[in-house]
Amino acid sequence: xxxxxxxxxxxxxxxxxxxxxxxxxxxxxxxxxxxxxxxxxxxxxxxxxxxxxxxxxxxxxxxxxxxxxxxxxxxxxxxxxxxxxxxxxxxxxxxxxxxxxxxxxxxxxxxxxxxxxxxxxxxxxxxxxxxxxxxxxxxxxxxxxxxxxxxxxxxxxxxxxxxxxxxxxxxxxxxxxxxxxxxxxxxxxxxxxxxxxxxxxxxxxxxxxxxxxxxxxxxxxxxxxxxxxxxxxxxxxxxxxxxxxxxxxxxxxxxxxxxxxxxxxxxxxxxxxxxxxxxxxxxxxxxxxxxxx
Amino acid sequence: xxxxxxxxxxxxxxxxxxxxxxxxxxxxxxxxxxxxxxxxxxxxxxxxxxxxxxxxxxxxxxxxxxxxxxxxxxxxxxxxxxxxxxxxxxxxxxxxxxxxxxxxxxxxxxxxxxxxxxxxxxxxxxxxxxxxxxxxxxxxxxxxxxxxxxxxxxxxxxxxxxxxxxxxxxxxxxxxxxxxxxxxxxxxxxxxxxxxxxxxxxxxxxxxxxxxxxxxxxxxxxxxxxxxxxxxxxxxxxxxxxxxxxxxxxxxxxxxxxxxxxxxxxxxxxxxxxxxxxxxxxxxxxxxxxxxxxxxxxxxxxxxxxxxxxxxxxxxxxxxxxxxxxxxxxxxxxxxxxxxxxxxxxxxxxxxxxxxxxxxxxxxxxxxxxxxxxxxxxxxxxxxxxxxxxxxxxxxxxxxxxxxxxxxxxxxxxxxxxxxxxxxxxxxxxxxxxx
Numbered sequence: 270x271x272x273x274x275x276x277x278x279x280x281x282x283x284x285x286x287x288x289x290x291x292x293x294x295x296x297x298x299x300x301x302x303x304x305x306x307x308x309x310x311x312x313x314x315x316x317x318x319x320x321x322x323x324x325x326x327x328x329x330x331x332x333x334x335x336x337x338x339x340x341x342x343x344x345x346x347x348x349x350x351x352x353x354x355x356x357x358x359x360x361x362x363x364x365x366x367x368x369x370x371x372x373x374x375x376x377x378x379x380x381x382x383x384x385x386x387x388x389x390x391x392x393x394x395x396x397x398x399x400x401x402x403x404x405x406x407x408x409x410x411x412x413x414x415x416x417x418x419x420x421x422x423x424x425x426x427x428x429x430x431x432x433x434x435x436x437x438x439x440x441x442x443x444x445x446x447x448x449x450x451x452x453x454x455x456x457x458x459x460x461x462x463x464x465x466x467x468x469x470x471x472x473x474x475x476x477x478x479x480x481x482x483x484x485x486x487x488x489x490x491x492x493x494x495x496x497x498x499x500x501x502x503x504x505x506x507x508x509x510x511x512x513x514x515x516x517x518x519x520x521x522x523x524x525x526x527x528x529x530x531x532x533x534x535x536x537x538x539x540x541x542x543x544x545x546x547x548x549x550x551x552x553x554x555x556x557x558x559x560x561x562x
Numbered sequence: 563x564x565x566x567x568x569x570x571x572x573x574x575x576x577x578x579x580x581x582x583x584x585x586x587x588x589x590x591x592x593x594x595x596x597x598x599x600x601x602x603x604x605x606x607x608x609x610x611x612x613x614x615x616x617x618x619x620x621x622x623x624x625x626x627x628x629x630x631x632x633x634x635x636x637x638x639x640x641x642x643x644x645x646x647x648x649x650x651x652x653x654x655x656x657x658x659x660x661x662x663x664x665x666x667x668x669x670x671x672x673x674x675x676x677x678x679x680x681x682x683x684x685x686x687x688x689x690x691x692x693x694x695x696x697x698x699x700x701x702x703x704x705x706x707x708x709x710x711x712x713x714x715x716x717x718x719x720x721x722x723x724x725x726x727x728x729x730x731x732x733x734x735x736x737x738x739x740x741x742x743x744x745x746x747x748x749x750x751x752x753x754x755x756x757x758x759x760x761x762x763x764x765x766x767x768x769x770x771x772x773x774x775x776x777x778x779x780x781x782x783x784x785x786x787x788x789x790x791x792x793x794x795x796x797x798x799x800x801x802x803x804x805x806x807x808x809x810x811x812x813x814x815x816x817x818x819x820x821x822x823x824x825x826x827x828x829x830x831x832x833x834x835x836x837x838x839x840x841x842x843x844x845x846x847x848x849x850x851x852x853x854x855x856x857x858x859x860x861x862x863x864x865x866x867x868x869x870x871x872x873x874x875x876x877x878x879x880x881x882x883x884x885x886x887x888x889x890x891x892x893x894x895x896x897x898x899x900x901x902x903x904x905x906x907x908x909x910x911x912x913x914x915x916x917x918x919x920x921x922x923x924x925x926x927x928x929x930x931x932x933x934x935x936x937x938x939x940x941x942x943x944x945x946x947x948x949x950x951x952x953x954x955x956x957x958x959x960x961x962x963x964x965x966x967x968x969x970x971x972x973x974x975x976x977x978x979x980x981x982x983x984x985x986x987x988x989x990x991x992x993x994x995x996x997x
Contacts (some may be wrong), residue, residue: 311991511963
């Protein structure tokens with residue numbers, strides 16, 4: 270039986286949560302408020318002239334067929350990155366758990382890509398995928414694929430998906446490995462005595478038991494794909510060819526930081542904020558039900 | 563260490579720093595990394611050593627976009643540098659911000675620094691002058707598109723000289739392909755080379771208001787016949803392999819490096835980089851092709867690159883330093899050295915003549931092509947330059963639409979119509995912020 274904790278001093282609880290509140294206000298509420306304020310303005314780069322335009326920035330965006338297309342581009346991109354990064358990392362960590370010799374070596378190397386800056390990762394993979402000098406291009410030629418991400422939108426999309434996935438696998442790998450190692454050995458031994466093989470044990474024992482980690486990673490990976498991938502896209506395709514790799518966050522970055530159109534960029538980030546909030550609510554409401562803590 | 567010691571150290575350091583600060587410090591934010599950055603430091607150091615009143619402090623701020631964004635942020639926080647380097651797409655934004663910039667012609671007049679805009683190459687400074695001919699920013703690193711061709715591949719195909727017109731581009735490319743080349747030509751920076759400079763070279767306007775020079779209410783016109791015909795033939799050629807698109811900005815260069823394409827159009831400042839990447843291959847430089855159905859004697863081309871802007875909010879002593887530094891930068895010796903080292907265009911006639919006299923062009927064939935292309939005729943309203951707000955977004959739009967054309971998803975007319983429509987939206991948006 271649990272009893273509610275009662276503070277004798279009525280100010281103490283506020284004092285205790287103050288640091289957390291302060292951080293939330295300074296690093297989240299204020300910037301978000303600023304973004305909402307900016308999204309209703311039209312101003313020049315230096316902030317010399319400022320005009321209140323209400324919802325005009327939003328209306329312009331929703332009247333722009335390219336902007337609407339980039340919703341689908343973002344969805345395609347984010348789902349692919351999240352799924353690929355989770356599956357690859359899970360497979361790798363399942364194998365890593367069984368390695369006897371050189372395990373530290375193997376793990377260290379798998380973690381490395383996480384330390385590579387997104388722009389550097391973008392340039393690296395761009396070099397590999399270059400239609401004239403890329404190594405991957407040459408290999409694809411053996412299979413009869415005429416690889417050209419500068420003109421073929423699907424190729425460009427695959428290129429940014431693979432690069433963004435590659436960067437995220439390490440992070441997922443770390444969490445999956447830790448989760449798998451916390452699965453009690455006794456369960457595996459019991460199942461093994463009953464005659465089930467390693468794959469069956471993984472599916473029926475490990476996978477359900479690590480579901481809280483998987484769910485956490487699912488949310489994190491979506492947030493990563495939505496927010497943290499603009500540098501990769503900037504380095505590799507600049508949203509092209511055509512409009513095919515222009516995701517929502519890339520447009521926020523490009524219009525705001527490079528194009529210096531703060532109003533439109535702020536409106537886009539407000540839309541993105543709402544979208545990710547909805548997505549997270551959805552994940553917690555529906556996917557989390559399948560999670561066994 | 564005791565308090566006494568500490569304060570002694572503090573006093574001593576204050577005295578020391580005071581003696582250093584006897585020189586007026588002038589901050590210069592720039593976007594030149596690597597070897598160019600070292601050259602910038604060298605120029606500043608030479609200027610500092612040459613006189614005792616002013617100290618130019620160059621600060622590297624990252625890419626062009628980053629440098630401009632940090633200068634804007636600094637201005638909003640009232641911490642702006644006295645000089646900032648801004649790329650050509652930011653020109654309209656800077657020029658519109660009258661409370662921010664200190665126009666060069668005004669600066670020179672106020673500080674009584676001798677200044678004659680007649681000494682400068684009008685094809686270079688024209689990009690940075692008002693429509694009544696007043697220089698607003700100081701050109702620093704300017705280049706212009708030229709045609710690079712692989713002389714070895716030309717020899718193999720039995721071609722004597724580089725093509726001059728677009729018609730010859732087609733003939734030469736066919737000959738090259740017949741001799742085993744995979745593609746005739748490629749291009750870099752397609753908006754700059756195939757739209758902006760196609761207009762300038764053939765004396766056709768890409769927008770009303772003298773390409774945006776005369777006001778903010780300009781409308782794009784690059785969906786008119788000459789442009790449509792040009793993009794149409796490029797589309798047709800990209801099907802037959804005469805033309806091959808290699809990506810945005812300069813990412814199409816590997817097509818030329820690997821000798822897949824025998825020609826490419828790119829920045830004149832890229833020559834030494836090309837020679838480095840293609841050691842052992844004989845590379846030639848020629849003027850950008852023109853369309854002989856549009857013009858008999860081709861116009862000059864438009865520059866790209868960046869210029870230096872003086873920003874307001876400093877004291878008159880610092881502006882004297884800025885003015886002196888700009889004069890120093892424009893001197894024939896400094897310009898000639900910069901031009902020869904970097905491949906960027908010289909900004910004065912004197913610097914060009916000095917380079918010629920030193921025999922640089924004879925030792926490095928091809929390095930004078932860009933200068934000749936810029937100076938052989940007087941610039942017209944259509945070849946002086948372009949000035950558009952939100953130009954970065956406009957170039958993105960042009961890239962995006964042209965890619966749809968090259969991929970065969972849109973007709974040339976449709977692609978250019980869409981680009982003009984979306985581009986005009988950007989111009990209207992910018993117009994509203996300029997009051």
